[in-house]
Amino acid sequence: MTDNEKRFIQGIFSGDSSGHDYYHTIRVYKLATKIAKQENADVKIVQLAALLHDVDxxxxxxxxYVTKKNAVDFMTINKIDGKKIEAVCKIIDExxxxxxxxxxxxxxxxxxVQDADRLDAIGAIGIARTFAYGGSRGRKIYDPEIKPKMGMNKEEYRNNQDSTSINxxxxxxxxxxDMMNTTEGKKLAEHRLVVMQEFLNEFMLEWEGKM
Incomplete structure (x- = not known):
């Protein structure tokens, strides 16, 4: 990652405390690069998409969000050709x-890129980011009266503002x-899933006063 790219991302996410900060982008960038090399993908496109995946x-x-102005402007200024810009924007959409x-x-x-972004949403860092984001949106940590809503579509998921961080x-x-695409993504997700399951088990035991 160049100094120019770092400065751009730092500027976009300065002051963020929701878990979508500069360091989230750096982690996704590094994970995506590692996965791309193992999958024989176009590393440059993967790195650009990982770098810009949250800027809009x-x-x-x-x-x-709709125009992807921040991502497109950055790529245009840095003389990325039109086909690559289109490819990166499609990845960001997906x-x-x-x-x-x-x-x-x-x-x-x-x-x-999708696997890298999802990996940073799970495991120990995923736990921390969940509560950071929940706090930034005024969500409760947990309320046993509020049940998880399963099987939500895109609109329902985005409008699900009355849920809790545990949900x-x-x-x-x-x-x-089970939504990972690549061999490396699947492998890394296995351990991170166990970390979350152990946390939730401990959380519920402490919540119920059984520890």
Missing amino acids: DIKLSPDT VSFAGTDSVVPDTIEGKC HFYEKLLLLK
């Missing part, structure tokens, strides 16, 4: 979890292992 995210930048409307990317490059594990995070 609907949760963080709803005004640029990367996000959207409940039952989630898509499997058409290209191996898209699969690498998010059941509504999304525990599902991601």
Whole structure:
């Protein structure tokens, strides 16, 4: 990653405390690069898409979400050719979890980036990010009266504002292992799933006063 790329990402995500910060992008970039090399994917396209995957995210930048202005402007200024810009924008479109409307990317490059982004949503870091995001949105940690909503489509998932951070594990995070595309993604997800399951077991025991 160049200094120019680092400065751009730092500028976009400065002050973020929702878990979609500069370091999230760096982790996704590194994971995606590793997976891309193992999958013989186009590493440059994977790195660009990983770098830019959140700069126009609907949760963080709803005004640029449709046009992907931040990503396109960055690539245009840095003289990325039109075909690569189109390929990167398509990957960004496909990367996000959207409940039952989630898509499997058409290209191996898209699969690498999607796996990397999903890996950073699970495991120990995924646990931390879940509560950071929940806190930034005023969500409760847990409320046994509020049940997880399973099988949500894209619209239902995005509008599910009255859930809890613990419910998010059941509504999304525990599902991601079986949604991985690549061999490396599947392997890394196995351990991260166990970490989350152990955390949830401990959380419920402590919640019920059994520890």
